[in-house]
Amino acid sequence: MPKRVDHGQRRAHIIEALVRVAAAEGLHAVTMRAVAAEAGMSLNLVQYYFDTKAQLMHAALERLEQQSHARWSARLARLPQPVTPQVFVETFLAEALPTDEESRAFHLVWTSYAVLAMTDPELAAQPFVEGPNRLERQLTAVLQQARDESAADRSWDAATEAAHLLTLAHGLGTSVLVGQRGAEAATRILHAHLDRLFDPGE
């Protein structure tokens, strides 16, 4: 056969190899040859499916974004219905912390890309602005809903609080990745704040 192969699948395979390499040795260790070796194929094939390294890097970034959406959707679907705003927010933020190994790899590589994007305008700053902004809007909506549904007097602003929570989660995630604290400690800090938000009067 000219082995009419599924290109999408091949590309996915390669990108997964890239992520493994990046998660284990850092994004700087991502070389065409290293990815090829990790993917168990020849250097040529990587070139064949992604003409240039820049294309590979971009494709990997896009795929990471899609995957994070997929992860979140799946997790949301697994929640017992109906989903209260509080549970929604807690799940939302739990997903933003590197708890299991897969999540750790994702966040590490994502953060590496983010740092790259800080100086490389070529590497679309788009995912790192548009993406978080979308998340922030989603979270704002749910927080607003939680506020309205509750009789309790909540003195916070939904938009400000959404930004606060997301950046807090990201900061905590970084501290976990860098080994400053465990995922459990990060979760505790996050929940201490969430409890304060949702149960104001103690």
Next chain:
Amino acid sequence: MPKRVDHGQRRAHIIEALVRVAAAEGLHAVTMRAVAAEAGMSLNLVQYYFDTKAQLMHAALERLEQQSHARWSARLARLPQPVTPQVFVETFLAEALPTDEESRAFHLVWTSYAVLAMTDPELAAQPFVEGPNRLERQLTAVLQQARDESAADRSWDAATEAAHLLTLAHGLGTSVLVGQRGAEAATRILHAHLDRLFDPGE
């Protein structure tokens, strides 16, 4: 003259060049030659003052840490005395945000190093654990003091809150570096939370 030159000064000059390069083009663009060019000297001299690139990188990291301490000390000294805990905390965290250009450069390079340290055990994870931990202890102490001094009933835990504030500041800093929001927006979010901490009953 064998121009008995001040080695410390030369090394500082080189490291400053490194930071400029890293801040402008990313840490991956930091090459011996690039640093030499930025420092206005020959490749040989960089090698002369730092035998190996690894040594240069380590030295730069150490210097960044010292500089951040120095910046903080200077800023603290400029504050009108006596310094109330609230002002102390606000200043502390303001310093943790990339407001001016110099601060932006510092935080960008520091974050780049942090990402490196996530996978490179050789690059002491020490500064990224020990350093933040020390800051956390300092902040905890001041928060505790603020709690004790105030008659108001504050329902938060000083240690948890210190970790929360520092990671929040770091997360906000990253969002600024990546262009998601301006330094002013980050400051607003931070202060919204600080006000809530220090003026509980609205």
Next chain:
DNA sequence: ATTTTCATGGTACCGCTGTACGATGAAAAA
């Protein structure tokens, strides 16, 4: 039965990067 297409393999080239080696002038030490 040819000819073309497709997936794959091997290898070569060029540029960049870290590092090493030797040279040189000038001043301090002898």
Next chain:
DNA sequence: TTTTTCATCGTACAGCGGTACCATGAAAAT
């Protein structure tokens, strides 16, 4: 005055990384 030390220079070498080029078998298409 001779010798050694010090800062500085230029250059070279080996390795690696991205990219390009060519080959090949096997199956479609003609």
